Amino acid sequence: MxxxxxxxxxxxxxxxxxxxxxxxxxxxxxxxxxxxxxxxxxxxxxxxxxxxxxxxxxxxxxxxxxxxxxxxxxxxxxxxxxxxxxxxxxxxxxxxxxxxxxxxxxxxxxxxxxxxxxxxxxxxxxxxxxxxxxxxxxxxxxxxxxxxxxxxxxxxxxxxxxxxxxxxxxxxxxxxxxxxxxNIELMFRYSVYLITLITFIFTVIHFARISDKSKEVELLNAALNDKIIELKKLKHDYGSEISSLYGLYQLGKFDRIGQLLKSIVDSYQSLDTGININIQATPLVASVLHSAVSKGIDVIVFDSADYENLNISDNDLVKVLSNIIKNSIDALKDITNPTIKFKSYNNYDGVLINIINNGPEIPNEIIHKIFETGFSTKGNMSGDRGFGLNIVSNIINQCHGKISVESNAQWTQFTIILPYKK
Structure with a gap:
């Protein structure tokens, strides 16, 4: 019983x-x-x-x-x-x-x-x-x-x-x-099951990562195809604009030629050369990342977090993200195929955000200093650099969150954890 x-x-x-x-x-x-x-x-x-x-x-x-x-x-x-x-x-x-x-x-x-x-x-x-x-x-x-x-x-x-x-x-x-x-010996049963379980866990993690990478590649290929179509349209428009300029030249309307040239230059200067892969990005995140796209940086966004009820104001969140993105843009100035990845999701008691760029590695001897006041990897002789990441650190600490950075030869990653309001 x-x-x-x-x-x-x-x-x-x-x-x-x-x-x-x-x-x-x-x-x-x-x-x-x-x-x-x-x-x-x-x-x-x-x-x-x-x-x-x-x-x-x-x-x-x-x-x-x-x-x-x-x-x-x-x-x-x-x-x-x-x-x-x-x-x-x-x-x-x-x-x-x-x-x-x-x-x-x-x-x-x-x-x-x-x-x-x-x-x-x-x-x-x-x-x-x-x-x-x-x-x-x-x-x-x-x-x-x-x-x-x-x-x-x-x-x-x-x-x-x-x-x-x-x-x-x-x-x-x-x-x-x-x-x-x-009727199998007890320890043999134990060993078989334990080995199978460990193998299974590592297989799951391995294939989940492969799935994640393949999805990124698939999205990048789709975005590149869209860019190719956009460039073909520009080529077509370019031909039409040259024909218009030649026609105005033949008619002797030189003042109109200047106006048309100005409009052509303005339109091409405003053209974004970066690829923007945007998966459900909130307006707040999209606005922060726009500056990177406008500078020709490829941006991949997987923004699945819910930013409501966080222990941080929208204004402070914008400051945190903007400063890290600005830092990433600076790091990518001399990089071929510059890329920023933004990933966010809800965890049990808040939101986790990863901001990754493929800029140069931050050396181990200085990586722990990057959140200090006035510290800059580019030097600070004028005294007007090295405040962005310190502002980020202060805001994160005030809302009882956490921020960390990891860097290697391929990627530099900022990890931010923002808690919910108690």
Whole structure:
């Protein structure tokens, strides 16, 4: 009886776990209201209980139970399927890992000790309570768990990739169940599962990064095609303008020739030579980055953050971004194919912004000084340089945020973390 009660409690915790994680990583407009969240929790609990106490073999029960839970999450999060699938994958991973390693410890250590207490009490003390403790630990450390999944979301994995990720997790869990039902030495089972899991994690991270890079290349190619079309139009216009100038020359209307030449020069001077790839940029971010595009710098923007309710005013946010962009523009003056990447996304307790440029490397001996008053990599003999990044640092500190910089031969990256209002 005690084990059945513990099992029911565990199923309740796990059902809540799935919905809680999915609802925390999805965007604000797609979060489930409390009533729907409760309904989904009850559905997942009912599915788990029905399959757990069914007459189907253990291996297939586990597989079918997880698939039905996944389908329920897809149904309720159909407006943000990607978030629902990522949440499912994270929750399922934590549940599977905690169950596996807790039970492994019970089998390999506790049973061998031959304690003089009942099996039910042993299971309560060394299986159920440790599993519940892991769930509670996840709740207490939720900031780090959710920030990890937000970082994965920022890599913009495709829907197919996430589906493959989840079904691979399901197959790994099915493999775990099969290994437990086969007479294989305990440590061998442990090693197989652990190696498979580690390989899987690194594979996921590797292919997520490849997916992110390939998406950037795809967008750059599309933007280059647009530029080529724009240049063809300019070539056509250029021919028409030359014909007009020649016609005015033949008619002797030299004053009109001067006016037309001035308009041609003005139009070509205002032409932006930089490529601007803009994915859902807010007006605030777009206005700050316009100065870089107007100077012929290629700008790639993935701006998915929600800047409302941050512990920083719009005016101060503009100052922070403008100064960093200005610093990047200065660094790119003598660079072939200058590029600035702007990426932002919401994490658990605020917004994370990455501003990256392909300028020269900032040497290690001075990189820690760049936020100091009056410090400039170009020297400061006149005393009017070296204040932009210091202003940035002061504003970030006042709003209790964080800023850091990393630099190598390929990229220099500024990372800004802005918290929500308390």
């Amino acid at each position: 005690l084990l059945k009660i513990c099992d029911i409690l565990t199923t309740i915790f796990q059902s809540f776990f799935f919905v809680w994680i999915c609802n925390n990583i999805t965007s604000k407009e797609n979060k489930l209201p409390k009533f729907k969240a409760i309904i989904l929790t009850i559905i997942i609990f009912t599915i788990s209980a029905a399959f757990t106490y069914s007459c189907i073999s253990t291996t297939y029960v586990n597989l079918m139970m997880i698939i039905f839970a996944l389908l329920s999450i897809i149904l309720f999060y159909r407006k943000s399927i990607l978030d629902g699938l990522l949440g499912f994958g994270l929750a399922n991973s934590i549940i599977v890992l905690s169950s596996y390693f807790v039970f492994l410890f019970y089998q390999s250590v506790i049973i061998e000790l031959n304690l003089k207490i009942s099996t039910e009490l042993q299971m309560l003390l060394f299986v159920f309570i440790p599993a519940w403790s892991i769930y509670f630990l996840v709740y207490k450390l939720k900031k780090y768990f959710f920030n990890a999944i937000f970082a994965l979301k920022n890599l913009r994995p495709s829907l197919i990739f996430v589906l493959l990720l989840n079904y691979t997790l399901i197959l790994l869990d099915t493999l775990r169940v099969i290994l437990h039902t086969v």
